[in-house]
Amino acid sequence: MSLSTVGDTKNAENATENAKVALTVNGRVRQLELDPRTSLLDALREHLHLTGTKKGCDHGQCGACTVLINGRRINSCLTLAVMHADDEIVTIEGLGSPDALHPMQAAFVLRDGFQCGYCTPGQICSAIGMLAEAKAGWPSHATADVAAQTTALTDAEIRERMSGNICRCAAYPNIIAAIRDVAEGDRG
Amino acid sequence: MATMTGQPINRIDGPLKVSGKATYAYEHWDVGEPLYGFIVGATIGKGRIVQIDTTGAERSPGVRMVMTYRNAPAQGPRDASIPSQYSRAYPMLSGPDIHHYGEPVALVVATTYEQARAAASLVEVEYAVLSGHFDFAKRLDKAYAPKAVNAGLATDSAVGNFDTAFKSADVKIDQVYTTPYQFSQPMEPHCCLAVPNGDDLTVYVSAQILAEAHTAIASTLKIDPLRIRLVTPYVGGGFGSKLGIHGETILAALAARALKEPVKIAMTRQQIFHLVSVRPATSQRVRLGAGRDGRLVALGHDVTMFTSPISEYAEQSATSARGLYAAPNRLTRHRLTALDLPRGEDVRAPGEAPGLHAFESAMDELAHALNMDPIELRILNEPKVHPEEGIPFSDRRLVECMREGARRFGWERRPAKPASVRDGRWLVGYGMAAAIRGQFQMTSKAKVRMGPDGIAVVQSDMTDIGTGTYTIVAQVAADALGVPLDRVRVELGRSDYPAGAGSGGSWGASNTCTSVHRACMALREKLRIGKIPAEGMEAEGEIAAMSEEPNYKNYSIFTYGAHFAEVGVDVDTAEIRLRRMLGVFAAGRILNAKTARSQLIGGMTWGVSSALLEDGTVDARTGAFVNRDLAEYLVPVHADIPEIDAILLDGFDGKANELGAKGLGELGNCGANAAVANAVFNATGVRVRDFPITLDKVLPALPREV
Amino acid sequence: MRPFTYERAIDPEAAVAAVSKAGAKFISGGTNLLDLMKLEIERPIHLVDISRLPLKDIKEEPDGGMRIGAQATNSDVAADIRVRTRYPVLSQALLAGASGQLRNKASVGGNLLQRTRCPYFYDTAASCNKRDPSSGCAAIGGINRGHAILGASDACIATHPSDMAVAMVVLDAEIELLDADRATRRIAIGDFHRLPGTTPHIETALKTGEMITGVVLPAPPEGRQFYRKVRDRASYAFALVSVAVVVATERGTITSARVAFGGVAHKPWRAKEAEAALTGGTATMATYWAAAEAAMAGATGRGHNDFKIELAKRTLCRTLAHAAQEN
Ligand SMILES: Cc1cc2nc3c(=O)[nH]c(=O)nc-3n(C[C@H](O)[C@H](O)[C@H](O)COP(=O)(O)OP(=O)(O)OC[C@H]3O[C@@H](n4cnc5c(N)ncnc54)[C@H](O)[C@@H]3O)c2cc1C
Ligand code: SF4
Ligand code: FES
Numbered sequence A: 001m002s003l004s005t006v007g008d009t010k011n012a013e014n015a016t017e018n019a020k021v022a023l024t025v026n027g028r029v030r031q032l033e034l035d036p037r038t039s040l041l042d043a044l045r046e047h048l049h050l051t052g053t054k055k056g057c058d059h060g061q062c063g064a065c066t067v068l069i070n071g072r073r074i075n076s077c078l079t080l081a082v083m084h085a086d087d088e089i090v091t092i093e094g095l096g097s098p099d100a101l102h103p104m105q106a107a108f109v110l111r112d113g114f115q116c117g118y119c120t121p122g123q124i125c126s127a128i129g130m131l132a133e134a135k136a137g138w139p140s141h142a143t144a145d146v147a148a149q150t151t152a153l154t155d156a157e158i159r160e161r162m163s164g165n166i167c168r169c170a171a172y173p174n175i176i177a178a179i180r181d182v183a184e185g186d187r188g
Numbered sequence B: 001m002a003t004m005t006g007q008p009i010n011r012i013d014g015p016l017k018v019s020g021k022a023t024y025a026y027e028h029w030d031v032g033e034p035l036y037g038f039i040v041g042a043t044i045g046k047g048r049i050v051q052i053d054t055t056g057a058e059r060s061p062g063v064r065m066v067m068t069y070r071n072a073p074a075q076g077p078r079d080a081s082i083p084s085q086y087s088r089a090y091p092m093l094s095g096p097d098i099h100h101y102g103e104p105v106a107l108v109v110a111t112t113y114e115q116a117r118a119a120a121s122l123v124e125v126e127y128a129v130l131s132g133h134f135d136f137a138k139r140l141d142k143a144y145a146p147k148a149v150n151a152g153l154a155t156d157s158a159v160g161n162f163d164t165a166f167k168s169a170d171v172k173i174d175q176v177y178t179t180p181y182q183f184s185q186p187m188e189p190h191c192c193l194a195v196p197n198g199d200d201l202t203v204y205v206s207a208q209i210l211a212e213a214h215t216a217i218a219s220t221l222k223i224d225p226l227r228i229r230l231v232t233p234y235v236g237g238g239f240g241s242k243l244g245i246h247g248e249t250i251l252a253a254l255a256a257r258a259l260k261e262p263v264k265i266a267m268t269r270q271q272i273f274h275l276v277s278v279r280p281a282t283s284q285r286v287r288l289g290a291g292r293d294g295r296l297v298a299l300g301h302d303v304t305m306f307t308s309p310i311s312e313y314a315e316q317s318a319t320s321a322r323g324l325y326a327a328p329n330r331l332t333r334h335r336l337t338a339l340d341l342p343r344g345e346d347v348r349a350p351g352e353a354p355g356l357h358a359f360e361s362a363m364d365e366l367a368h369a370l371n372m373d374p375i376e377l378r379i380l381n382e383p384k385v386h387p388e389e390g391i392p393f394s395d396r397r398l399v400e401c402m403r404e405g406a407r408r409f410g411w412e413r414r415p416a417k418p419a420s421v422r423d424g425r426w427l428v429g430y431g432m433a434a435a436i437r438g439q440f441q442m443t444s445k446a447k448v449r450m451g452p453d454g455i456a457v458v459q460s461d462m463t464d465i466g467t468g469t470y471t472i473v474a475q476v477a478a479d480a481l482g483v484p485l486d487r488v489r490v491e492l493g494r495s496d497y498p499a500g501a502g503s504g505g506s507w508g509a510s511n512t513c514t515s516v517h518r519a520c521m522a523l524r525e526k527l528r529i530g531k532i533p534a535e536g537m538e539a540e541g542e543i544a545a546m547s548e549e550p551n552y553k554n555y556s557i558f559t560y561g562a563h564f565a566e567v568g569v570d571v572d573t574a575e576i577r578l579r580r581m582l583g584v585f586a587a588g589r590i591l592n593a594k595t596a597r598s599q600l601i602g603g604m605t606w607g608v609s610s611a612l613l614e615d616g617t618v619d620a621r622t623g624a625f626v627n628r629d630l631a632e633y634l635v636p637v638h639a640d641i642p643e644i645d646a647i648l649l650d651g652f653d654g655k656a657n658e659l660g661a662k663g664l665g666e667l668g669n670c671g672a673n674a675a676v677a678n679a680v681f682n683a684t685g686v687r688v689r690d691f692p693i694t695l696d697k698v699l700p701a702l703p704r705e706v
Numbered sequence C: 001m002r003p004f005t006y007e008r009a010i011d012p013e014a015a016v017a018a019v020s021k022a023g024a025k026f027i028s029g030g031t032n033l034l035d036l037m038k039l040e041i042e043r044p045i046h047l048v049d050i051s052r053l054p055l056k057d058i059k060e061e062p063d064g065g066m067r068i069g070a071q072a073t074n075s076d077v078a079a080d081i082r083v084r085t086r087y088p089v090l091s092q093a094l095l096a097g098a099s100g101q102l103r104n105k106a107s108v109g110g111n112l113l114q115r116t117r118c119p120y121f122y123d124t125a126a127s128c129n130k131r132d133p134s135s136g137c138a139a140i141g142g143i144n145r146g147h148a149i150l151g152a153s154d155a156c157i158a159t160h161p162s163d164m165a166v167a168m169v170v171l172d173a174e175i176e177l178l179d180a181d182r183a184t185r186r187i188a189i190g191d192f193h194r195l196p197g198t199t200p201h202i203e204t205a206l207k208t209g210e211m212i213t214g215v216v217l218p219a220p221p222e223g224r225q226f227y228r229k230v231r232d233r234a235s236y237a238f239a240l241v242s243v244a245v246v247v248a249t250e251r252g253t254i255t256s257a258r259v260a261f262g263g264v265a266h267k268p269w270r271a272k273e274a275e276a277a278l279t280g281g282t283a284t285m286a287t288y289w290a291a292a293e294a295a296m297a298g299a300t301g302r303g304h305n306d307f308k309i310e311l312a313k314r315t316l317c318r319t320l321a322h323a324a325q326e327n
């Protein structure tokens, strides 16, 4: 077999220097030395081995990589890890564990809000971020009057607000039911 | 006594999945730090590599290896005589010829993902371009008849004299429908982690059927299957696209063996469009001839679809029409025309999804022509025995599904006249369609071991791709053994477990559970006569393939359903949105009412998607799928899917197996698209036969509001 | 993705100084730039992170207008109660774009500068004058369902994908810029984005090294504002056609009207001809249709996108009717 194997070569076209970055993930500070090109998603999955956050498209088109940064949901595939020193990053692993589930995680189990489970961590992080947005009075595309001070969180509102999370298994109605359970629990 | 089976219990793997602790193929960190592979794809649709320069990539930092056809290890050839395409070898980088756009031309392996991806773009390839055939519509006249179609079904079928009967029928429908290229696109990209250990290899693979993947990998690598172990505890969706393995698995295995280190590769979302399966585009002529009373006298379904010239694949799209309605004169045919595109493979509900889309639309057209209710038309043509094979149905209940669905959906409120109901700016319409899907039985084995602690461990190489296998197996085992659910542990997804049938063709649940049931019954028998030794007591269960089971010859064993959809079409813009949908299904005994409903809802959503959104567009100049990402190839998002519900008729099909259970993973996706399409017609009076029905196709026929 | 060095700018002046280096680029939310860098469509060698600059304020101006910092996120702008009540068209346009997650990252500056979604622009193997000047345009003669019907050229038929910018165009927004010499200037948004002409790779009036620091909205125009986006999927999809309108009526007569389209041209498209046809006319469908015909008088399709012409007309008429009726 004549497989060519090659090692690092200095001054080649793609040379990079690693950058030091401290990420605060799920309350813990993690020191990393990263290629600046590393997305936050790959830093979580490939460097911190927090594989609960999923890569579905790597281009902001599916929502599987959703995490919470300073309480806001974002797509971790379209941001660089080095941009997030000083931020509080919360991933699915930081919400609850199999025997101590977060209420949203428990609601997903109860309502069967998933099938293959691959989009699920993203759906759950997104749902938590979404409820906070709704609580803060943010309108959505489904809101008839954006100028109104408050908006009732109807199913149509939840659907529109959750549309950045694709589920190819199409557990959609069950996901909505799970989120509604949590939202109603919050209210009452 | 059965108490667990059928219960809507929560998935037992649920807590792991919702907390991010379920590990998919790319995520096994216990094997150490892997190297990362990145695939370089061809940028032409047909031709030959004349020059390939890898020096830039090789010099790029972190790169450990660049593999091309010039240095790729010899691999087993693809053997078309092996009946299942998924068991065949899948050689990669085996020569300079390019058969389709995106075909791998190199693999770059580096220490980090970023390094591998960057170096991949430095591989320079010069091609000699050959003119390829990429335009389906232009190659329809080159169609030929394959020897058989998918699942070994007959290419053609004929009963009576179709031509004469159709010619003299009182009322005729003769229309051509076209369906586009579609893609499974599970959320977990196709990926693989290959870990060498001396001559042995552990492959963490995202696959639906481990036994076939195992055979395919071993015969490609030309190594003893016993040296290869597959591990697949979780699969992030498959929908047919992981029935077989693909390039990333073979390339990861080749690289890992060459470098003697773990290597992992995930396809990018864009690559998946060219490197995994595509559902063939079809052109379908449906001819229905009926008397004025609505009784069918002639029924014809002719399907032409594309095939890859190097790997023939014929979806069984005209086969649904063989069993759905009675008619004395019948003709169904499948034809293929070769195009230089990625190979066709199964996509959820192969055959039924495109076939029923056309056929059940034509039935709606006939009902309209007869001025009959579409349900009444179907009931009138309900056959007593299988209309082509003459054998009895094991368990049908299609009429019951339609009646029950009509009642629950409020079908009587369906606008009798198309384009007659408005709700604000929306034109509102109702549509329905029937669902039919074959039940398959494959060989399947399972093992159960009871330890002295009273815990039963069930093992099978079966996979859980989101179907709920872990849960239903535990339910069936608990009942068979007469133990509580928490005494059962289910272990799946390892090639060293007994070979189950895998997750495909909707057969996973019924086949696996029947073999598990038999294993448990055998163990019970052993337990009755003996005491459990320290190492535990074990028993196996097994089922034979349907070809060995007389019931599958003597009865027509299928699953059925009826879909009901209400859509709104914007009077100004022709935007089409689903308003609500209901499916009623008869699939024998239900193993878990909760997970079964989820499967069906998922399938129905796929129907909505194929009716209104999914459309793989080929650039006929290059053979490339142009809309190859999830921003351009549209699948439904939350906002597209309002109320959808699925009702399961309580049943038991003892002819299928002793559990009475049949498959339903695809049933929801059979005919759902036609129900939506028929609703669009009812809403607008516009019949679009070129699927999907996007607004640009409806708009010209909608009158301007002035 | 090609390698780059990274730095975080501490203030706007430092940012413009840092970006003066050859091959340097600003990164803000990163939702468009990183998308393109992964595919090597963009290949900066140095990234200047401006996401933490103190340019996030959304403030009221003494003249009754508002100033939105370039680093305000799309979400923050859409949720701002002053924007929602005084510039609802802007809030609606933002909410119609992308997804909740993306809007939480996307900045106002980045949104204005996002690049086209033309699939051939995204395919480095295809010829594309915008990505690779003088290589040709694969969309002409190719798949062009999403492409421009107005203002296109034989060099490029791409569209500008922003929803937000369409609303800003009807609001007569001005863009505030800072250059490497610390000079500031303002430019009307209508003059900011360019038509493709023979140089589709030059997309805006932004000069090398210039940074967007904010967007200034004049006091809200009279009349009712409305944004309507038409797309294949109900959400999380780019516009086939979108329309932003501001219409004022008095006793059934249109006293003033502003109209802009998205998804139809290389820039957010202000339809002055339609505005002229509306102003002084009666608030009736006949007037709206006259305006629609005027707006689309110069429109041409390229095959797959022909339907957009009729779609744009109908969408405009309906949006005008909707806005005028509740005046
Ligand atoms: C899947 C998907 C769907 C989307 N759907 C929509 C949609 O429906 N409608 C819509 O409008 N948009 C949509 N978008 C686009 C989204 O709105 C843009 O990506 C976003 O607004 C860009 O902002 P950013 O801050 O992330 O920009 P960045 O990616 O950080 O930057 C974009 C460009 O702007 C430059 N830049 C950024 N800030 C400045 C500044 N202050 N001064 C000078 N230069 C600057 C950068 O150098 C870069 O060239 C979608 C995006 C994705 C990925
Ligand atoms: S339309 Fe413009 S962006 Fe698209 S291929 Fe042509 S030149 Fe490139
Ligand atoms: S992986 Fe980030 S949005 Fe798909």
Ligand code: FES
Residues within 6 Å of the ligand: A113, A114, A115, A116, A117, A118, A119, A120, A166, A167, A168, A169, A170, A171, B187, B236, B237, B466
């Ligand atoms: S659960 Fe499989 S994609 Fe959502």
